[in-house]
Amino acid sequence: MTVTDTATLAEDLAAARRRTLDLVAHLDRADVERQIAPIMSPLVWDLGHIAAYEDLWLVHRHAGLDLLRPDLAALYDAFETPRAVRGDLEILGLDEAVAYMAEVRARTLAALDRVGPDPVIHEMVLRHELQHTETMRQAMSIAGLLPPGEPRLPSFGPGPAADEWLDVPAGTFGLGAPDGRFSYDNERPRHAVDLPAFSIARRPVTNGTWMRFVEGGGYERREWWSDEGWAWKEEYDITHHASVEAGDEDAPACHVSWFEAEALARWVGARLPTEPEWEKARERLDGVGLVWEWTASEFGGYPGFVAHPYREYSEVFFDSEYRVLRGGSWATHPRVATTTFRNWDLPQRRQLFAGVRLARDPEGLPR
Template structure:
């Protein structure tokens, strides 16, 4: 690693950290330290976790140094401490979390200067912090604590059902190409054969979603899967309040997979597979405003190999989680590449997720 590469990395680490601190700078300590909802961490837990993750990977594993605070390892391990219990734990308070973050950063800089860098590990840690700032925004949105000017959901020219891109049958190379950073679940790149389809040029808007609501979307059983209907009935689910109060021409946001699936059936469409989505990502408008649910369960690609640790992806594989693509207004562009795979449970609504529709081609030659 050259001196210039080390300096660039250190500058990137500093810029990402400043972005994290700026995000919560307007909040009182009481909001930072309370747990807003059982499915979200206290914001101050995220700060401690960010530091612990950096110390683990950039100092302990990369530079072979002991952990700064081994007593905090389990406390800030996402698998050892599920979100539901984090508000009950004796985690670092805001002031101590900031001290911990700064101390870890000093160790990281020393490790970089002494041992160089691993491009994969260092990029992973940078993106990890960027991903957590989006998770923190999800918690802040639930409590009405987002900074002024957020969320940033821009109007779009279509309503999500009026303009369609026709895609003929063909083969798509699914996954990340070689030569750039990517996560293990994006690899290996492999060929997928696709039938012809039509995909909406824009995500579905609030106005279109309200038509679904007014047309019986939450009372008509025939549009819902069995699991989705059971979830809706058990929790008395109706449309998210932001749909009615948000701009009519902005993409609908905070939509669960169950709801997205039902809405697609309502208008005679379906959700795209992630291969269909990825094949057309560079030809679609509105990508990056909201995460877009796909029909695909989160599974490993053929010949998947976990790297650099199994818990990043592999433990989530199966039919429980569905893939989201594209990123949201809260996702840093460094994270939201065309091949990046996000995933969540089908009932989750706290994520900044919407929906883009797909229809099968009636005539494959059209």
């Protein structure tokens, strides 16, 4: 979706803002302002960052006006202030951050009326805010602060589809975003990829399957783990995430790291799908959008990649051990979770609402 109509865009921006503020409405001020974990920002930092990013792109760069608060530019720059230090900084408090968001929004709407929309910049800023509400939910999940009714991970229910594999024939297909709609730079350019035949699981791995892995020595048997994964597991005394054991056995497993996903795949006698395999099979899969799904692929640029509108969105993360996730989660806004959207994180991270869908070569057999 790319909106170029001024009135509709203003409505969409307003809806995203309501979504953001509603997310923290049930929380005490102290919980909004504290840093929950070193790998996550204080929730109030996200609020200030959302406003600063909007002012930078939609008011300063698009409309040519001075920043509303140039003194906050470095404070809310994600590269200038890494997550680990954000809790130690003198950032805006909750009331100040909400007021800053409102002031920036008034400037944005005035600039929109005067200059008109940019189909790339405005959509990017809108989706940026939607993405941050998922990041905020990750922090809230760590602290047990999610709103009532979340997470939303329905049960698949028992049935033959639970263990069903889909055969995908060999062939060439177009990987990446087509022209004519908004997409991020790392989704482009669309290009032809030749794939051999493969099979992919109809559903993501469930909590029940994950617990069978645990009970079968999954976190004790060295042969199922990579060298890096085993070293991480041993150093931090890793076992299965509490949500896997507590969740419905027929619901998708969540809060799974790439290292764990790879180990479980070996236990099954399968593997993780590559990113092209996942995208080619996507339309035939059940449960897409419940948990992010790890792929075997490292995050990098497609052939002919060009950074736009700034290289810090994607390019600085290329070829740095980050792995690609696909599909979106229950916390991802549908506007963000497109077929070609690429998420990425380090292989040890478990704060994401991430699970795994397995793949195998035609000759492979599940255990």
